[in-house]
Each structure stands twice: as structure tokens, then as C-alpha cells.
Amino acid sequence: xxxxxxxxxxxxxxxxxxxxxxxxxxxxxxxxxxxxxxxxxxxxxxxxxxxxxxxxxxxxxxxxxxxxxxxxxxxxxxxxxxxxxxxxxxxxxxxxxxxxxxxxxxxxxxxxxxxxxxxxxxxxxxxxxxxxxxxxxxxxxxxxxxxxxxxxxxxxxxxxxxxxxxxxxxxxxxxxxxxxxxxxxxxxxxxxxxxxxxxxxxxxxxxxxxxxxxxxxxxxxxx
Amino acid sequence: xxxxxxxxxxxxxxxxxxxxxxxxxxxxxxxxxxxxxxxxxxxxxxxxxxxxxxxxxxxxxxxxxxxxxxxxxxxxxxxxxxxxxxxxxxxxxxxxxxxxxxxxxxxxxxxxxxxxxxxxxxxxxxxxxxxxxxxxxxxxxxxxxxxxxxxxxxxxxxxxxxxxxxxxxxxxxxxxxxxxxxxxxxxxxxxxxxxxxxxxxxxxxxxxxxxxxxxxxxxxxxxxxxxxxxxxxxxxxxxxxxxxxxxxxxxxxxxxxxxxxxxxxxxx
Numbered sequence: 368x369x370x371x372x373x374x375x376x377x378x379x380x381x382x383x384x385x386x387x388x389x390x391x392x393x394x395x396x397x398x399x400x401x402x403x404x405x406x407x408x409x410x411x412x413x414x415x416x417x418x419x420x421x422x423x424x425x426x427x428x429x430x431x432x433x434x435x436x437x438x439x440x441x442x443x444x445x446x447x448x449x450x451x452x453x454x455x456x457x458x459x460x461x462x463x464x465x466x467x468x469x470x471x472x473x474x475x476x477x478x479x480x481x482x483x484x485x486x487x488x489x490x491x492x493x494x495x496x497x498x499x500x501x502x503x504x505x506x507x508x509x510x511x512x513x514x515x516x517x518x519x520x521x522x523x524x525x526x527x528x529x530x531x532x533x534x535x536x537x538x539x540x541x542x543x544x545x546x547x548x549x550x551x552x553x554x555x556x557x558x559x560x561x562x563x564x565x566x567x568x569x570x571x572x573x574x575x576x577x578x579x580x581x582x583x584x585x586x587x588x589x590x
Numbered sequence: 591x592x593x594x595x596x597x598x599x600x601x602x603x604x605x606x607x608x609x610x611x612x613x614x615x616x617x618x619x620x621x622x623x624x625x626x627x628x629x630x631x632x633x634x635x636x637x638x639x640x641x642x643x644x645x646x647x648x649x650x651x652x653x654x655x656x657x658x659x660x661x662x663x664x665x666x667x668x669x670x671x672x673x674x675x676x677x678x679x680x681x682x683x684x685x686x687x688x689x690x691x692x693x694x695x696x697x698x699x700x701x702x703x704x705x706x707x708x709x710x711x712x713x714x715x716x717x718x719x720x721x722x723x724x725x726x727x728x729x730x731x732x733x734x735x736x737x738x739x740x741x742x743x744x745x746x747x748x749x750x751x752x753x754x755x756x757x758x759x760x761x762x763x764x765x766x767x768x769x770x771x772x773x774x775x776x777x778x779x780x781x782x783x784x785x786x787x788x789x790x791x792x793x794x795x796x797x798x799x800x801x802x803x804x805x806x807x808x809x810x811x812x813x814x815x816x817x818x819x820x821x822x823x824x825x826x827x828x829x830x831x832x833x834x835x836x837x838x839x840x841x842x843x844x845x846x847x848x849x850x851x852x853x854x855x856x857x858x
Contacts, residue, residue, distance in 0.1 A: 515755060519748055519751055519752065523738050523740075524738075525738055529738070532730075532731055532734055533731045533734070533735070533752065536731065537755060537756065539724055540759070540762045540763055540766040563769065564769075567762070567766055570762065571762055574758055575755075575758075578754070578755065578758055582670075582751055582754065585670055585751070586747070586748075588747065
């Protein structure tokens with residue numbers, strides 16, 4: 368399972384390194400979203416700095432939809448999906464590999480977005496450790512849930528519209544918990560510590576990783 | 591049995607009677623709940639006549655959030671489990687989700703009607719309201735997957751996975767929004783020590799409300815299941831009709847004597 372997941376993740380990342388679609392299209396879109404939020408909230412820095420954690424996670428959520436769509440668009444042409452299914456790789460390994468590839472790309476995106484939040488909204492990071500842990504846990508959860516739904520929608524004619532509809536409500540707890548954890552880490556008054564929220568992110572990630580490992584096999588047969 | 595007979599009765603004669611009995615029991619108990627709720631029970635000291643919503647709102651919420659979702663999640667798991675896989679579970683899941691959507695929407699509407707006079711707001715970002723709204727979106731997502739044209743097996747597989755993923759999400763959503771914000775009053779009857787916090791005729795009416803809406807749910811579930819069976823039969827027969835029409839097109843002689851459709855080769 369682990370060897371298969373490394374293979375699949377390596378394949379997806381190699382395609383990304385050569386095509387640079389996520390780097391050159393998804394990351395700029397996410398930064399653009401930050402700029403659009405600034406237009407929406409006015410030129411004053413105070414409301415922006417206050418809303419920064421939420422805006423960051425909303426941008427991450429939308430970008431993750433794009434990253435997942437890209438991850439499964441890779442396999443749309445030339446019957447690559449059938450090839451992957453017939454390759455004899457462990458479905459759990461395929462799931463973990465695709466999740467890891469999406470997560471790694473999202474981490475790069477989040478580093479860029481964090482810099483964007485600091486520069487554009489004037490946020491000050493109080494606790495780097497908390498930000499990193501919450502970011503990684505949230506990303507793992509988003510990537511796992513996104514990959515599950517991506518596989519589900521892949522091959523359907525309505526996949527572009529179906530994926531956000533299914534994925535965003537399920538990802539709502541990540542937005543909620545991620546925002547709260549970041550509010551604590553950025554020193555914005557949230558009426559409580561960020562630790563329980565970070566653990567909620569970890570629980571979300573573990574639950575969806577486990578669910579994906581169990582369910583990806585039957586799901587692959589459906590398409 | 592001819593297709594027409596099986597269409598009229600997708601289950602046995604005895605099951606038809608049971609469903610009919612369920613329907614009658616639901617109607618009678620609902621009527622009794624309405625009568626007790628509107629005329630017999632006294633108005634509340636604080637909430638006055640508004641308290642009468644207590645006889646329908648919690649029972650509807652119970653049906654939506656526990657029964658419908660529980661049946662949908664359980665039957666999806668049973669479908670995914672290879673040993674218990676049968677189309678029965680798939681049909682039951684979609685029936686439960688569709689009835690659940692109605693009840694979840696009704697939960698939000700009745701709650702909103704109650705919230706406006708008591709809290710002064712139609713909507714508030716309270717924990718239970720938010721998680722119920724998210725649940726409604728999850729159920730609608732299930733129906734969206736359901737509507738995608740696919741062969742029955744893939745469709746059942748996909749929708750079972752959606753139901754399972756959504757079911758796993760529900761407790762997480764519940765806890766997260768619970769920590770986030772809460773304004774809603776705690777559970778009235780099914781509280782931790784199982785001692786109702788309301789008294790006398792009101793408690794009995796509320797209990798009857800729970801029974802009535804549970805019966806109504808069971809009846810609607812059975813009827814919706816029947817609709818699902820019938821629509822599957824209709825799909826099959828439509829396919830047959832289309833096939834026969836196409837065959838007939840291929841074999842039928844050209845009827846128009848000199849129509850544009852007739853090939854020139856046929857007229858020497």
C-alpha cells in the first residue's frame with residue numbers, strides 16, 4: 368500500500384512539475400482571491416486583518432477544489448483512469464498517493480497565501496508552530512475528503528459542478544476549525560484557545576484518511 | 591406475474607395492508623396531536639400560544655436528523671457490504687434521503703417560525719440551526735449524485751459512498767458548530783437523565799407528536815420505496831419500447847409513394 372502510494376504521488380507530482388498547472392494557474396487564482404477580498408472589505412486594514420484567518424481558509428478551500436479537479440483531470444484523457452484501475456495497484460495506495468500529491472501542492476499554495484496574508488492584510492503571526500500544525504492537519508483533511516469526492520465525480524459529465532456542491536459542505540468544519548485555530552495563532556481575539564480546534568482538524572484528517580483507505584476500492588469500481 | 595401486476599403491487603398483499611395500516615395510524619395520531627396541541631393543552635406562561643409549536647418542531651427534527659439520516663446511512667452501509675448487497679438497500683436509502691429532505695426543510699421552517707417571535711430573528715448562526723442547514727445541503731448533494739445518469743450499480747455505489755461520507759461528517763459538523771456558537775435550548779424530553787422538563791398534558795402531547803411523526807415517516811418511506819420500484823420498472827419498459835420502435839423503423843417498408851424520405855433507389 369505504501370509503495371503504491373509513493374508511486375502514484377510521484378506520478379502526479381512529476382506531471383505537475385512538467386506542466387506547472389497548479390503552480391501557474393491555481394496559486395495565482397488563490398492570491399487573486401485574497402486581492403478580491405481586499406476590494407470587497409474596503410481599503411481599511413483593520414477589518415481585513417481581523418478577517419484574515421477566515422479569508423485565508425476560504426481561499427484555501429476554493430483552491431483545493433481546483434487542485435482536486437486538476438488531480439483527476441490528469442487521468443481523464445487516454446483512458447488513464449482505466450489504466451490506473453487495471454494496474455493492480457492497491458486502491459488504498461492510489462487514494463493515499465493522490466491525497467499526498469494534492470496535499471503537497473496545497474502546502475506550497477498555503478505558504479504563498481500566508482505570505483500574502485501577512486503582506487496584504489498586515490497580519491502578525493504570533494505562534495508559528497500553531498499555524499504550521501493547524502495548516503498541515505487542515506490540508507491533510509481537505510486533500511483526503513477532496514480526493515474521495517474527486518474520484519466519485521471523475522468520469523461524470525457534470526463533475527465540474529458536482530464536486531464543489533458535494534465537497535464544500537463536507538469541508539465546512541475545516542473552514543470553521545482552521546479559522547479559529549488561526550485566529551488564536553494570529554493573536555486575534557477569538558474568545559478561546561486554538562488547541563481544541565487544531566485537534567478537531569486532526570480528527571477530521573484522520574477520519575477521512577481512514578474512510579478513504581477503506582472505501583476507495585469500491586468507489587473505483589463505480590466509474 | 592405480468593409486468594402490470596408487479597407494477598401495481600411491488601410487494602405482497604400483506605405488506606400492502608401493513609402500509610395502509612401505517613398510513614391510517616399516522617393520520618389518526620397526527621389528528622390527535624393537532625387536537626391535543628391546539629385545543630386541549632394550556633398556553634405556556636412565558637411563550638403563551640407559541641409553545642404549541644413544541645408539539646411539532648421537535649418531532650419533525652427527530653425524524654429528519656435521526657430517523658431519516660440513520661436509515662439512509664445504515665442502508666448505504668448495508669449496500670456497500672458485499673454480503674448484504676441488494677437493490678432493496680439502495681432503494682431504501684434514496685427513499686429515506688428524499689423523505690429526510692422534506693423533514694429537514696420543515697425543521698428549518700418550523701424553527702424559523704418559532705425563532706422570529708421568541709428570539710426576534712428568523713435565522714441566527716446558532717449551532718443546531720447551522721448544522722441542520724449543512725445537513726440539508728449534504729442531503730441535496732446526495733440527490734444531485736442520484737440524478738446523474740448512470741447504470742443502476744454505479745449509481746447505487748456512488749450514492750452509498752456519498753451517504754457514508756456525509757454521515758461521517760455529521761458528528762464533526764455537530765461538534766464544531768456546537769463549540770462555535772450555541773443559543774438553542776437544550777433537549778427537552780430526551781435529556782441526560784431522561785426526566786422531561788415539561789409536565790402533564792403537554793408532555794403527553796409531545797410524546798404523541800413523536801409517535802405520530804415517526805409513523806408518518808414510516809408510511810412516507812414505504813410509499814417512496816414503491817415509487818422507486820415503479821420508476822425502475824418504467825425505465826425498463828421505456829427502454830423496451832424504444833428498442834422495439836427502433837427495430838420497427840429498420841424493418842418497416844417505406845409508406846410514402848414519392849416522399850423526400852424514400853430513397854431514390856426504390857423507385858425505378
